[in-house]
Amino acid sequence: MDKKSFRYDTLESIDPNKSQLINFEKILRSEKLELVAEKLVESTFVEQHFMRKDAIDRLLDFAYFKVQTGAYHVIHMAYPTKRMHDHELEAKIKQLINELLYPEIVLRVLKYFTRNIHESDTNLYIANLVESEEIIQSCYQTFNLLKKDIFIYNTEQKSLNVKMIQQFSPQSDYRLSLPLDACARLKYVLEFFYIKQNVKHIYTPNDIKMYVAAS
Numbered sequence: 001m002d003k004k005s006f007r008y009d010t011l012e013s014i015d016p017n018k019s020q021l022i023n024f025e026k027i028l029r030s031e032k033l034e035l036v037a038e039k040l041v042e043s044t045f046v047e048q049h050f051m052r053k054d055a056i057d058r059l060l061d062f063a064y065f066k067v068q069t070g071a072y073h074v075i076h077m078a079y080p081t082k083r084m085h086d087h088e089l090e091a092k093i094k095q096l097i098n099e100l101l102y103p104e105i106v107l108r109v110l111k112y113f114t115r116n117i118h119e120s121d122t123n124l125y126i127a128n129l130v131e132s133e134e135i136i137q138s139c140y141q142t143f144n145l146l147k148k149d150i151f152i153y154n155t156e157q158k159s160l161n162v163k164m165i166q167q168f169s170p171q172s173d174y175r176l177s178l179p180l181d182a183c184a185r186l187k188y189v190l191e192f193f194y195i196k197q198n199v200k201h202i203y204t205p206n207d208i209k210m211y212v213a214a215s
Helices: 024-030 033-046 055-068 087-100 104-115 120-127 133-149 160-166 179-196
Strands: 071-074 080-083
Touching: 024 033, 024 055, 024 087, 033 055, 033 087, 033 104, 055 080, 055 087, 055 104, 055 120, 080 120, 087 104, 104 120, 104 133, 104 160, 104 179, 120 179, 133 160, 133 179, 160 179
Parallel strands: none
Antiparallel strands: 071 080
């Protein structure tokens, strides 16, 4: 590869064999979204490092940064979030997440929500970009899956499903992958979805309770 001719603001940069640097802002403004999505998905097939973020993961990181530096957008005081200043860029990222990168985006969104341990309220920055009912359905199904793991006694065994979604090594510290914590983070996101848009046909507030009243 001729390094002098290589540019980080073209579709060519979406290739882990060539670069880990991608100028998403320039690419999204200048390239057709369908081509960007195709290149992002292709790049995940050649990524050789299981523990390393792929190009779709880094797109979510870029989206998070743009939202984090944006303006507050509060639809409910208990669920504060933000929106990008650039609504045109925001619309393009929404189209990628909700349409063009489905279904590959689903695992990355779930990984993002379950990995965000220390600032889990900021999961709403990404959740506010999600409109696809298929992605929301996947979040709800994952919540139900992990809720069952809460009652497994063995700590290493009970954390395996969370680690799989987080893409952590099975030998990693189980305290970073407890299903109770992961469920709490997903519940917060699901509550936000319920306020943000009509998802009553997918789940209700009763469906995402973390407890059952004693009889």
